[in-house]
Amino acid sequence: MNVDSAESGNPHSSSPRHRSLQPNHVTRIIPVALIVMFVAYSALTLAMVPLHEPWRDESQAWLISRDASLADLFGNILREEGHPALWFLLLMPFAKMGAPYVTMQIISAALMIAALAVLYVSDIPVAVKLIAPITCLFVYEIPTIARSYSVLALLCALIVKDYPHRDKHPYRYALWLALLFQTHVWAFGFAGGMLIVWLYDMARNHTLHARKNHTALLLPVLSALLSAIELFPDGSNAPQITPLANWYLSREGLICTVLFVIASSFSAAFVSLCTVAWVTVVINLVYFGVNAQKNCALLWMLAAAALTLMLHDARDRVASHNRVQRVITIGVAVALALTLVPKTHVAWQKALQDSRTTTSIGAQFAHTLHDDIESTGSDVIVPVRDATSVYAVSNSLPYLNADVRMWNPFTKTYLSYADQQYRSLIDTVDKPSLRTSDLPKNTDTNTMLFVDCTGTNGTGQPDILSHDPRYHRISRTSSQSAYNDRLSPDVTGISCSVYQHD
DSSP, X not given: OOHHHHHHHOTTOOOHHHHHHHHHHHHHHHHXXXXXXXXXHHHHHHHHGGGOOOOHHHHHHHHHHHHOOHXXXXXXXXXXXXXXXXXXXXXXXXXXXXXXXXXXXXXXXXXXXXXXXXXXXXXXXXXXXXXXXXXXXXXXXXXXXXXTHHHHHHHHHHHHHHGGGTTTSHHHHHHHHHHHHTTOGGGHHHHHHHHHHHHHHHHHTTOTTSHHHHHXXXXXXXXXXXXXHHHOOOSTTOOOOOOGGGOOOOHHHHHHHHHHHHTTOHHHHHHHHHHHHHHHHHXXXXXXXXXXHHHHHHHHHHHHHIXXXXXXXXXXXXTTTOHHHHHHHHHHHHHHHHHHGGGHHHHHHHHHHHHHSOOOOHHHHHHHHHHHHHHHOOXXXXXXXXXXXXXXXXXXXXXXXXXXXXXXXXXXXXXXXXOHHHHHTTTOOSOOOOOGGGSOXXXXXXXXXXXXXXXXXXXXXXXXXXXXXXXEEEEEEEEEOTTGGGSOTTOOEEEEEEEEEO
């Protein structure tokens, strides 16, 4: 029997032309789906920017970038803040040129959109690309709340993309690791683990002797040393050790570690253990707890380890005809993404709560101060010597003109951001009295506004200026806190009064 006629007579057989239709059809649909998801994610992320009013630690970074010099930044601010320099350096050009405050949030959102774009052009499973934008890693916490975690996410995405090409472009890959060391203390374990794996691969493949490789390695090593110098305690920011029982490892983090073991990727397991171990140490020495953003940062690094190291190891095994391992690894990567999807609805709930509830008094209080400044002609704001007043004023300054100054009685200098002396008194219960020696010299007190606030410290104490006949109240601003259950019963939120000296 003629083979060709037999095949043509088989109703279940198909010509090469028909066999190629289905794959081509899918090939056309997938890029369209990715483009639609990217556009939708970008639009939703930018739409969430105005829903969030920046908190005081967000305004702190903006004010430092706007008003501090590079000498101040590297001299003492970084060690006081406990963060490396990259986020401040990224904000500085915009803040110093007078860009509006919302620029900081737009930058954070743009970095996350860029992170998704990088993942979409990376060599990772299409299923992961489709799932990624609807996981908690991309929704609200990191793009909307403007902190350095958005930089961390973008650098993790760049590592995912360039890891397979690290031998061809070692300087570019080394740059991402070097910048990661300058992003956040949280990332030191992950960046260090990836650096060790890279060094191990060079030694195993006998490529360490190549000049471009060992020269490229200097970039992250020098960056790590610089970060240590930037953040080295000088006594003012010495960590206090908390009980080991307070260590934290998210459920998703445990799932990631288990999945790495299943995937049998030694390098991924090593990096994940370095990441988790370092985070555990940092929590016990520095942070005393974990919020949703830090949890997202941990998961970002673990996901990056999965998508780079496990998939790369699986491709190496394919060359040895171990296709089962590749299937397992891709399945693990997809399972990792799926474990993060359920938390997305929690992130959306937080975004809606943020849009409906005032959790920061910054914008509201800035409006009051602007009216008071217009009516009195004052250009100096003096927060009374208590923690709440200093941060309430500094949180409102980004909404005011840059020439409005805050006189900080703690340091007896003109500042905008809260300094280390504020932190040393943050737990002070009694409000110190405002002394004449605390005020700027050779300045008319009639050109000053005096702010006294109560609320977030839970003391509920009355304004100390309300009983001083030398001062009269000209305005009062109150904000209901979204976290009333954490405060004492007689405190309902932040309340700030503005006084003028008679």
